Amino acid sequence: MGSLRQRSGTSRRTRDASDQETQDARTRILDAAERLFAGGGYEATPTAEIARLARVPKGLVFHYFPKKIDVLVALIDERTLVEEAPEVEAVPGDAARSLSRLARRLPLRASPAMRRILFREADTHGSVRDRLGRLNGEIIRRARFALELALPTPRGDAARLEVAAVTFAAVLLHQENLCQLTGHHIDPDAVAELIAHALG
Template sequence: MGSGYGRRVDSPSDARSRILDAAEELFAGGGYDATPTARIAAVAGVPKGLVFHYFPRKIDVLVSLVDERTLVTEEDPEPAPGDAARALSKLARRLPLTASPSMRRILFREADTHRSVKDRIHGLNSEIIRRARFALELALPGGRGDAARLEAAAATFAAVLLYQESIAHLTGHTIDADVVADLMATALAQFG
């Protein structure tokens, strides 16, 4: 069979995806540090050299996983003038953090030891806060209001969304984002 007949020929993107799939499974199960590159290649069904072709260093596999498989999937919220609660509720429904349960485990496990993972979590959090603040600015009469309160409301709402996407899966306890949106809108109206 030296001619290659009977062997599956993958496109480069298929092989790269299989490498990332294998790394996600292995990093989630045993951790980044405990996973040798040779094991990633074996689980992916590719030669070890191909792993290094796509990812020159092992850390590049982790960085690519985190960058490509943890996304905030929606654009800025649609305006909801005069209704901050509705603006936040719409944001909560349209702004899921796309990450599989295994990616969530990787994020939490590796954030303390790998700066790129910590930076990614920080970036995701900042993006959700930015979008929540933008939704509130569009919704509130006069647009801006007290900057410190808007920032606190946006950060609190982002914390709720991140809780829903990460901790709630572990604990089974969820927080109704619509109720939190209403609480935030009521508080902002009272102090605005």
């Protein structure tokens, strides 16, 4: 009886370790693809190079992602989600802090590589373009809502709040591209301050 229980515990640990290795391999593949797609682009990246950088056999890449486009779609779907939050964290009377808090909840702020991939591949891949459009719409919606909560007075009229929300979303999504073009990092907190000042 004791040996049966021991075998059962051993097989569970083996299965757990195998599940962890599977997840680690898939994550390494996506990490490698993110780095390579951001650096040289999707079209210029062979699957063999993804496998080499991920330190997995090429066949394992195809096990998880039957076609190369599936790697790109998984990256976009899994790494550009806006965190779910029960409510927008607005600071009453403080539009700048409300927008800054919103920006910190967005994974794109922490992933310049994903922003490069989104904008580079949106022109040639419909699924990426659709994702970029949905992401932009969601950021605008949340920014507008945060501003409405922060500025519930007449000074925050709907048209001005919409322009402010669209501007802030554009900065969050485009900051990596602007940095590459100009060599200057754009601080979302500084933009939040500027927008708050403009809303008066």
